[in-house]
Amino acid sequence: MKNELLIQNYEWQEANYNYLMNALGVVRNALMATNEERKNITPTLSTNNALNTLCNTFGLTDFERNVLLLCAGMELDPNWGFLCANTKTGITQPYPTFMLAIAALPQPHWSAFTPNAPLRRWQLIQIAEGSALNLSPLRIDERVLHYLIGLNDLDPRLQNIVKPVKMPNANNVPSHLQLAKQLATTWTDANKSGELPVIQLCGNEVTSKRAIASTACKLLNLNLHLISAGAITSLRNNEMNDLLRLWEREAILNNSALLLDCDEVDSTEPVKENAIAHLIENISSPLIITSRDRRRSLQRLLINIEVPKPSTTEQRAIWQDALGKAATSLNGHVDILVSHFSLSASTIYTVCSEARGRWGVRGAGRAGEAGGELELEASNSCTDAIRVSTSNSCTDAIRVSSLSTLLWDTCRSQARPRLDELAQPIEIGATWDELVLPEAQRQVLRDITAHVRQRAKVYEQWGFGNKGGRGLGISALFAGASGTGKTMAAEVIAQELRLDLYRIDLSSVVSKYIGETEKNLRRVFDAAETGGAILLFDEADALFGKRSEVKDSHDRHANIEVGYLLQRMESYRGLAILTTNLKASLDQAFLRRIRFIVQFPFPDANQRTEIWQRIFPSQTPTQDLDPSKLAKLNVSGGNIRNIALNAAFLAADAGESVEMKHILQAAKSEYAKLERPLTDAEVKGWI
Structure with missing residues (x-):
């Protein structure tokens, strides 16, 4: 059934x-006619109206x-109840009933009132409670x-459950537009032969998936409404069933399709999965599902479409469009942004819109949409600010330009x-000066930093990335x-590259349930x-221990988990430690597949x-500390x-500067x- 578009003017x-x-x-x-007169009554007909x-x-x-x-007359005509009670049928109820309809209306048939007939199936009318079914009040x-x-x-x-999706004004990136056309063609071809298949858009690009669904519906002249899986799982x-009936009528x-948002659903909860499966299997209107992972359907034909991130070329074009004239002044910084960040089109426009507000600029065109520009105020300070260094150092290039730094941080x-929901963010602040390591190890850390910094030039400009994605990830x-x-070494690298650092505890990621470890990773x-x-993956030995003979499916799957982690590390565009x-x-x-190995000696x-010479901040008051004597404590830098921290608290509580006696007391606790045991040789001559 297809609805005609009503021009509401x-x-x-x-x-x-x-x-x-x-x-x-x-x-x-x-209602006023006799039985004989009623036979000659025919409905008026017209085409362009809501009733027909x-x-x-x-x-x-x-x-x-x-x-x-x-x-309907009962709602629109104040005298309608009087008409119902004064027909020539002998029925006296002042409201519509089945009996009145059968007696007063032409061409009656009782089948019109069965639950599966259109009036009740689509809830066009409602039946109030009464003494008998045929005498119960009817209401539109x-x-x-x-x-x-x-x-x-x-x-x-439906208004608290189903929301209209705004149709896109701007075009998708070319690869996503092609997917929208694929979806539209799939439904067009299927409509000629029978039931429409359910379309599932998979992947992590939430906004892109919605844009693809909206564009496909626009091509098909369908409206699109969204329902969250979380709204139906209870x-x-x-x-x-009541919700489905209401929605299908709607x-x-x-003339709408439904977008079922399963992006945030935990597929391990059976109750939620059962509710989602019930909707998928029983809905008959056009349905699109968005989810991060593929879902399976037991009965319905379900077609999966993977939605990848925009390619680097597409992201570069989006940045150029969003930045407008400012892009040419950034002197290649757009390539650096594309190399380090993999953002959707909507996120890139959001970044530029936020930068526009924080930078104090005026936007030419639409903020956050295709065609918007990031134009700087005509002042010498702004002109200087967008001048980016041609230095080979990525970090230097970022720091030279205030606008570049702003875009990077945004x-x-x-x-x-x-x-933030999946890993522990580590606040970075350590610098090379605070890191005490032999020169050989420090050099490897500098090499790691250089690999991350120059990945765009080597992989894209110099062509190494054209040989496939495997092995392009930087692992250590x-x-x-x-x-x-x-x-601390990871913090130093993150600080140098101006990138976020997150700790993932592998012992908590690894699951005893088959398949869950890969899903977590x-x-x-x-x-x-x-x-x-x-x-930063802590406790690598939890997953990378020496392999033993494969004796059962769990041993075999443990090897699959390791292989999956290595594969993701090798294709990851950032740094995995x-x-x-x-x-x-x-x-x-496993070690042979790691690009860098750094041994941190005691x-x-x-x-x-x-x-010890560097451990106390410059603001900390100290008195008569002897680093050479303190170095006799045979402990690691973390200890x-x-x-040092405990000694500072002891001194602060005593109202004194940090002295050897405070460190001695703190050392005993540590x-x-x-x-x-704290030996005499370690603390000899302290006090």
Whole structure:
């Protein structure tokens, strides 16, 4: 059934209302006529009006049409009750009933009142409680009454659950536009042969999936409404069926498709999954599903369409469009943004819109939409601010330009929310000066930084990226005892590159349930891709331990989990760092697939002296501290930090500067925690 578009202008409204009143006049005459006169009453016919459109859409007979009008008259004519009670049929109830309709209206048939007939199936009329079914009051549904008058608003009972989706004004990126056309063609071809298949748009591009669905519906002249899976998961079956019936009627009246948003649903909860499956299997109107992972359908034909992120070329074009004239002044910085951040079209426009507001600029064109520009005020300071250095250093280039820095930081903030839910953000502040390591290890860390910084030039400009995505990810293993500086080294790299750093505890990601570990890892990497964040995987030995003989399906799946993590690390466009305290327990086959391996040694006396010299902030008052004596404490840098911090609290509480006595007391507490004795040789000559 297809609804005709109603042109809701004043002229049409007036003509529609006049036709409805004329049609009510026909029913009025039937109520007043004798049985013989009633045989000659025929309905008035016209094409462009709501009444005939509704009757044709739901397949109403002439008698069912008149029953609907009989109920509508009760709402529109103050004398209608008097007419119902004073017909020549002998029926005296002052309201419409089945008995009155059978007795007073032409061409009656009892089948019009069965539950599966259109009047009741589509809830065009409602039956109030009464002494008998044929004497119960009949009432037209409020949504249907408004439709007949010419007002095609969403049913009030759906307004808190179903929301209209705004149709896109701007075009999708070319690859997504092609997917929208594919969806539209699929439904067009299927409509010729029978039932429309359910279309499932999969992937992490939430806004892109909605844009594709909207564009496809626009191509098909369909309206699009959205329902969240979370809104239906608590409904019982009878409530779900009522909702489906209401929606399917609405879909017919509004010529609409439904977008079921499953992007945030936890597929491990059976109750929610059952509710979603019930809707998918029982809905008959056009349905599009958006989800991060593929869902399966038991009965309905379900077609999956993977929605990838816009390609780097498409992202570059979006940035150029969103920045407008300012893009040419950024001197290649757009390529750096595209290299480090993988953003959707809507996010890129949002970034530029936010930058426009924070920078104090005026936008030429539409903010946040295709065609918008980021134009700077005509001042020397602004001109200087957009001048980007041609230095090879990515970090230097970012810092030279205030606008570039603003865009970079805005990209980072836009990318954070999803990853914040999956991993622990680490506040970065450590610098190279605070990191005490042998020069060989420091050089490897600088090499890692250079690889991340120059990935765009090597992979894109120099063509290495054209040989496939495998092996393009930058991975590193930091091995060493606790407190030797592995996390600090990651902080230094993140600070140098101006990227976010997140810690993922592999021991909590690994699941005993088959398939869940890969799903957890996929969520982390997909979220991190957006912002190019540095991922720090703690306790790598939880997953990368030496493989034993495969004895059952769980052993086999453990190897699959490891392979999946390595594959994602190799294709990840950012930096992934694994840490371990037990390098010897890792499988050598896995180590060969890691690009960088850094061994963090336990600090010797000279390195401990250097750590003690740098451990206290310049604002901390100290007195008579001897770093060479403190270095005799045979502990790691992490323990030194704990001792220094505890000593500072002891001194602050005593109202004194930090002295050797405070450090001695703090060292005793730290050694007790380590379950080690504090020897006389370590503290000799302190006090």
